[in-house]
Amino acid sequence: xxxxxxxxxxxxxxxxFDPAARLTEDETASLLEAARxxxxxxxxxxxxxxxGHREDSAWKRILVSLPDGDQRWARHAxxxxxxxxxxxxxxxxxxxxxxxxxxxxVQATALGLHVHQLTRFDRVGLATELDLAVGIRPAVVVxxxxxxxxxxxxxxxxxxxxxxxxxxxxxxxxxx
Numbered sequence: 001x002x003x004x005x006x007x008x009x010x011x012x013x014x015x016x017f018d019p020a021a022r023l024t025e026d027e028t029a030s031l032l033e034a035a036r037x038x039x040x041x042x043x044x045x046x047x048x049x050x051x052g053h054r055e056d057s058a059w060k061r062i063l064v065s066l067p068d069g070d071q072r073w074a075r076h077a078x079x080x081x082x083x084x085x086x087x088x089x090x091x092x093x094x095x096x097x098x099x100x101x102x103x104x105x106v107q108a109t110a111l112g113l114h115v116h117q118l119t120r121f122d123r124v125g126l127a128t129e130l131d132l133a134v135g136i137r138p139a140v141v142v143x144x145x146x147x148x149x150x151x152x153x154x155x156x157x158x159x160x161x162x163x164x165x166x167x168x169x170x171x172x173x174x175x176x
Contacts, residue, residue, distance in 0.1 A: 011109045012165055013116040014147055015157050017076040021146035023053065027111055028079070031144070034107030038100040046093035047100040050082040050130050058130070062141055065126035070118055073157060077116075077143035082126060084138045097139055108144060116143045 023031075028051070035047060052059025054077070062080040063071055074080065083101050085093035101117065108115045123138040132138070150161040 007106050007109045011105065012114070014114050014150070015073040015116060015161050016148040016150040016153055017073065017078065017114070017143065017145035018148040019076040021078050021148075023078045023113070023144065027113065028053075030111060031104050031107055031113075035100040035104040038096070038103040040096035040099065041092050044087055044093070044096065046085045046087040047097045048084045048086055048136055050084070050132075052080050054078055061129040062121075062126065065122040065129070066118060066141065067120055070120065073153060074116075074118070074141075074143045076145065076148060078145035079143075081142040081144060082130065082138055083140045083142060084132065084136045086135050086137065090137065093137075094139060101140060101142060104142070112146070113144060114147055117141070118143065 032049065032051070035049070036045070038047075040046065050058055050062070052062050059080050062082055063075060066074055081104075083097055085097040087093040105115050105117075118141045119139075121138075121141050126132075127136065127138055150158055153161055
């Protein structure tokens with residue numbers, strides 16, 4: 001494998017979050033600041049976020065928008081973040097939002113935190129629950145927290161959590 005910064009090499013998306021851990025104000029600010037400084041086409045910065053800390057009303061609203069299977073483990077995350085985008089070109093805005101979430105993810109790793117991104121959730125219901133303005137398009141929910149005990153997960157999730165991480169070989173990703 002090519003030399004890769006540990007911030008990328010050791011990043012992974014756990015389902016086992018520590019149910020007692022909290023994010024500090026400084027950690028929260030650092031994560032959002034990393035997202036804020038992500039590159040965007042024409043410096044449009046089309047990303048918008050709704051952040052809920054465990055047990056506050058935003059966290060609860062985001063959590064219930066997730067499928068039951070994901071709620072089983074996401075309920076232990078210290079924070080749930082809805083990442084959305086706005087703007088006239090939805091494809092470009094979605095790409096830029098991906099950059100912002102990627103920057104937040106790398107910053108989380110640098111802080112000793114973990115994230116798990118979820119794209120299956122009730123977008124319409126959550127937009128209504130959070131009273132999002134017209135034109136704000138929910139794209140992904142990000143569970144954020146400290147690593148928990150994988151053996152506390154239900155059997156089906158524990159198996160997925162503890163197996164070796166695999167990635168496609170680089171040559172299978174190249175188009176030519």
